[in-house]
Amino acid sequence: MTHPGQPSTSSATSEALDTALDLTVEGLDAAKDTIVDALSVPGIGVALDAAIGILKKIQAAKSNRDALNSLHEEITSLVNMLQRLAQAVDTALPVDEYPADSAERNRAKEDAFRSTRLAERVANLVNDLQAICADADELLKWNRFFRFLHSTRDARAITDMKDRIAAARQAFQIEDDVITEATVTEALTRIKSIIAMQKAEEEERVLNSIPRADRAHYLSDANAMKARLQEGTRERIFESLDKWVKAQSQAAGNRGHPVCVLVGEAGTGKSTVASEFAKRLKERGLLGASFFFTRGLADLNSPTKFFATVAWQLAQSQPVLRRPVVDAAREHLKTGALLQLEIQFKDLVEKPLSSITEPHPPIFVVVDGLDECTEEGPQLVPSLLRLLLSAAVRPGSPLRVFLASRPEPQYIYNVFTTSDVKPHVSVTSIQEFRDTVDxxxxxxxxxxxxxxxxxxxxxxxxxxxxxxxxxxxxxxxxxxxxxxxxxxxxxxxxxxxxxxxxxxxxxxxxxxxxxxxxxxxxxxVFPPETCRVPDIQKSIHRVLGYLVAVLDDEGISPRTLEKLTGMPTSESVPILNKLRSVVIFEQDNVDSRFRIIHATFREFLGDPARAGDDFYVNAVEAHGRLAEGCVSVMRSFAEEWQGSGADAQARLILQFLTADPTLSHFLYACQFRGTHLELRGALSQDQDSCQSLPWFAPSLCGYADLCPLGANG
Known part of the structure; x- marks a missing residue:
C-alpha cells in the first residue's frame, strides 16, 4: 500500500510509462506533417503542437502517473481522430486521380472544408488546447516539494486537463450528431462530382474546338447507303478479317501485320465491308476511329481534317486517350484550328498515343475510300498514309489500321510498297473471295x-x-x-x-x-425517242447536271432548286421520280432532298465515252448555271433589302436567323456561290456581282452551317 504523496506506480511501471510517452511524442511529431498535408487547414499544425506540448509539459512535471496516463490516452485519442480525418481525405482523394498539389485536389479540399466549417472547428480546437497548454505551464512551475505535498490537487488538475481535451475533441468530432469524418467525406464526394462534371464539360469544350468531319464516321448518315450488308453475305471476307483481328490481340511480340489493306474495284462492296467491319469492332470494344472518304462531299473528299477527326474519335472511344488528347489539343489549338497534316498528326495523334506506356489492347482505325479523296489527293494522301502507318508500325504501339481502297491511283499503292512499310502490311484483294461473291x-x-x-x-x-x-x-x-x-x-x-x-x-x-x-x-426511263425532243432532253440534262454539281452534302430539294435556278418543280420532280434506282429521292415530294446514291454514277455521267451524247454532263457548265443562280438570288435579296423599310429588313434578318425554309435558296447561295464560281473558272468576272448585298450578307458564308435548315432545305 502506498503512502500519501508517494508515486502511485512502481518504478518499473513509471519507466514504462515514460518510455510510452516518449514514443507517443515521437509518433505525434512524425505524424504531424502527414496530418497537416492531408488537411491543409490553417491552425491544424498549431493544434497538434499544442497537444504535443501539453503531453511533454505534464510528463516533465513528473506528476501523478495515473492521471498522466489518462491524459496520454486522451491526447492519443485526439490525434487518432485527426489522423482518421486525414486518412478519410486521402481515401476520398486518391493520388492517382488527384495528384498532390494539383489544382483539383486543392479545390476539392478547400470547398469541402469550407462547406463543413472545418476551419472554424480547428480554430476552436486550437483555442481550447492552447488554454490547456498554458495551464500545464503553471503545473510545471510548481516545485517538486509542493507537488509532493499536493499530489491530489496535482492529479485533479491533470484530470481536469484530460476532461477539457475530451470535451474539445468531442466538440470538434461531432456536430448535430454527425461525425466530422463522415461530413467531410460526404462533402468531398459531392464536390468531386461537381469538379468531375465541370472538368468533363471543359474537356468536351476543348475536344469540340478541334475542327473535324463528323460525317466521316461509319455511323454517319452520309454512309447509310454503304452500310447495307445483306445478312449472310461476305462471310469469308469477315472470317479473314477476324483472323487478322485475333492475331493483333495476341501477346506482345507477335503482332503480325498491324496494317490490313482491302483492295477492290469500284462497286465490289469495299465500303459495305468496311462499314460492317467497323460495326463489329465497335461491338467488341476495339474500334478507335473510322473515316469514310466520299467523293463530292465537303470535308469527306479532303484529307485536311483527317487526323483531327481521328483524334477526336479516339478521345471519345478510348478512356486511356481522352485526357492525353485533351491536353494535346489545348496546346495544339493555341497555334491554330486547322494546321498542316504533319502538325495535326504529331500533336493530336502521335503525342497522345505515346502516353500509353503499358501494354494495351489493340485500337483499330478503319479508313475507307482513299481513292475518293479528290481534294489535293495526290499531294496530301501519301503524306496522310505515311504518317498514319508510322504510328501503327511503331514498336509497342496499340494502333492497328484497316484500309479499303481501289487499286488505283498509283500514289496510294506506292506508299504500301515502301521498304519501311511493306513488311508490316497485309494486302488482300476482294477478288480473292470471288468464289463466294456470286x-x-x-x-x-x-x-x-x-x-x-x-x-x-x-x-x-x-x-x-x-x-x-x-x-x-x-x-x-x-x-x-x-x-x-x-x-x-x-x-x-x-x-x-x-x-x-x-x-x-x-x-x-x-x-x-x-x-x-x-x-x-x-x-x-428516258428512251431515245424521248431524248430527241429538245425541251425534254434539255430538262433531263439540267437535272443530271445538278445531280453532279450540287455542293450541299445533303443535296437540295426541287423547291429549293426552283428558287435557285428557276427550274419548276413540275419539271424536275417527274425526272427525279424516274431516277430513283440511282438517286436518293422521295417520290413526288418537292421538299425531299435529292442526291446520287453511288459515286460511280457521278463518274459515269462526267465521262463522255461512258455516258454518250444523250447523258454526258459537262460539270463546268452545271457549276456555271448554279453559280449564276446563286449570284441572281443574292442580287435579288440585296434589292429587296435596299427597297424595304426597317421593319421589313428586321423580318428578313429574323427569317434568316430562325432558318426559315423559305430562305433555303439564299442560304445555299451564301454558302456555295464562291465555290461554284471557282469551279466554273470565272471568278474574276463575277467578283463585283454582290457589291450591293445587305451589310450582313457577305458574312453569311462563314455562319451558314450554324443555321441548319429543316427537311424543307
Whole structure:
C-alpha cells in the first residue's frame, strides 16, 4: 500500500510509462506533417503542437502517473481522430486521380472544408488546447516539494486537463450528431462530382474546338447507303478479317501485320465491308476511329481534317486517350484550328498515343475510300498514309489500321510498297473471295425481290432470272443493287418483266458492266425517242447536271432548286421520280432532298465515252448555271433589302436567323456561290456581282452551317 504523496506506480511501471510517452511524442511529431498535408487547414499544425506540448509539459512535471496516463490516452485519442480525418481525405482523394498539389485536389479540399466549417472547428480546437497548454505551464512551475505535498490537487488538475481535451475533441468530432469524418467525406464526394462534371464539360469544350468531319464516321448518315450488308453475305471476307483481328490481340511480340489493306474495284462492296467491319469492332470494344472518304462531299473528299477527326474519335472511344488528347489539343489549338497534316498528326495523334506506356489492347482505325479523296489527293494522301502507318508500325504501339481502297491511283499503292512499310502490311484483294461473291449477290437479289408479293411471284415464275442478273453483275454489288432497284422501280408485273428484259439484252461494246447498266437504266426511263425532243432532253440534262454539281452534302430539294435556278418543280420532280434506282429521292415530294446514291454514277455521267451524247454532263457548265443562280438570288435579296423599310429588313434578318425554309435558296447561295464560281473558272468576272448585298450578307458564308435548315432545305 502506498503512502500519501508517494508515486502511485512502481518504478518499473513509471519507466514504462515514460518510455510510452516518449514514443507517443515521437509518433505525434512524425505524424504531424502527414496530418497537416492531408488537411491543409490553417491552425491544424498549431493544434497538434499544442497537444504535443501539453503531453511533454505534464510528463516533465513528473506528476501523478495515473492521471498522466489518462491524459496520454486522451491526447492519443485526439490525434487518432485527426489522423482518421486525414486518412478519410486521402481515401476520398486518391493520388492517382488527384495528384498532390494539383489544382483539383486543392479545390476539392478547400470547398469541402469550407462547406463543413472545418476551419472554424480547428480554430476552436486550437483555442481550447492552447488554454490547456498554458495551464500545464503553471503545473510545471510548481516545485517538486509542493507537488509532493499536493499530489491530489496535482492529479485533479491533470484530470481536469484530460476532461477539457475530451470535451474539445468531442466538440470538434461531432456536430448535430454527425461525425466530422463522415461530413467531410460526404462533402468531398459531392464536390468531386461537381469538379468531375465541370472538368468533363471543359474537356468536351476543348475536344469540340478541334475542327473535324463528323460525317466521316461509319455511323454517319452520309454512309447509310454503304452500310447495307445483306445478312449472310461476305462471310469469308469477315472470317479473314477476324483472323487478322485475333492475331493483333495476341501477346506482345507477335503482332503480325498491324496494317490490313482491302483492295477492290469500284462497286465490289469495299465500303459495305468496311462499314460492317467497323460495326463489329465497335461491338467488341476495339474500334478507335473510322473515316469514310466520299467523293463530292465537303470535308469527306479532303484529307485536311483527317487526323483531327481521328483524334477526336479516339478521345471519345478510348478512356486511356481522352485526357492525353485533351491536353494535346489545348496546346495544339493555341497555334491554330486547322494546321498542316504533319502538325495535326504529331500533336493530336502521335503525342497522345505515346502516353500509353503499358501494354494495351489493340485500337483499330478503319479508313475507307482513299481513292475518293479528290481534294489535293495526290499531294496530301501519301503524306496522310505515311504518317498514319508510322504510328501503327511503331514498336509497342496499340494502333492497328484497316484500309479499303481501289487499286488505283498509283500514289496510294506506292506508299504500301515502301521498304519501311511493306513488311508490316497485309494486302488482300476482294477478288480473292470471288468464289463466294456470286452466291452473296444471289442472296442479295432474292432478298430484295422477296419484299413484294408481286416481285416474289414474278421471281417464282422466272426461276432463271436471278442467276442471269448475277451473271450480268460480274461480281459488282453496286450493279446488283442498282439492277434490282431498277427492275422494281414500278411494281407492276408488266414493267418488272420489261425492265428485266432490257437488262438482259443490254450489251454495249467496249463498256464495263456497270457502265452498261447505267446506260440501260437511263435509256429505260428516258428512251431515245424521248431524248430527241429538245425541251425534254434539255430538262433531263439540267437535272443530271445538278445531280453532279450540287455542293450541299445533303443535296437540295426541287423547291429549293426552283428558287435557285428557276427550274419548276413540275419539271424536275417527274425526272427525279424516274431516277430513283440511282438517286436518293422521295417520290413526288418537292421538299425531299435529292442526291446520287453511288459515286460511280457521278463518274459515269462526267465521262463522255461512258455516258454518250444523250447523258454526258459537262460539270463546268452545271457549276456555271448554279453559280449564276446563286449570284441572281443574292442580287435579288440585296434589292429587296435596299427597297424595304426597317421593319421589313428586321423580318428578313429574323427569317434568316430562325432558318426559315423559305430562305433555303439564299442560304445555299451564301454558302456555295464562291465555290461554284471557282469551279466554273470565272471568278474574276463575277467578283463585283454582290457589291450591293445587305451589310450582313457577305458574312453569311462563314455562319451558314450554324443555321441548319429543316427537311424543307
Amino acid at each position: 452466291r452473296d449477290i444471289d442472296s442479295l437479289i432474292r432478298a430484295r425481290l422477296a419484299t413484294s408479293e408481286t416481285s416474289q411471284a414474278w421471281s417464282n415464275d422466272n426461276p432463271y432470272a436471278v442467276s442471269k442478273i448475277v451473271d450480268k453483275s460480274d461480281g459488282l454489288f453496286v450493279y446488283a443493287r442498282t439492277a434490282v432497284d431498277f427492275i422494281l422501280s414500278d411494281l407492276d408485273r408488266f414493267f418488272i418483266q420489261a425492265r428485266y428484259d432490257a437488262l438482259v439484252r443490254a450489251e454495249v461494246a467496249g463498256l464495263a458492266p456497270l457502265d452498261t447498266l447505267y446506260r440501260t437504266v437511263l435509256e429505260g
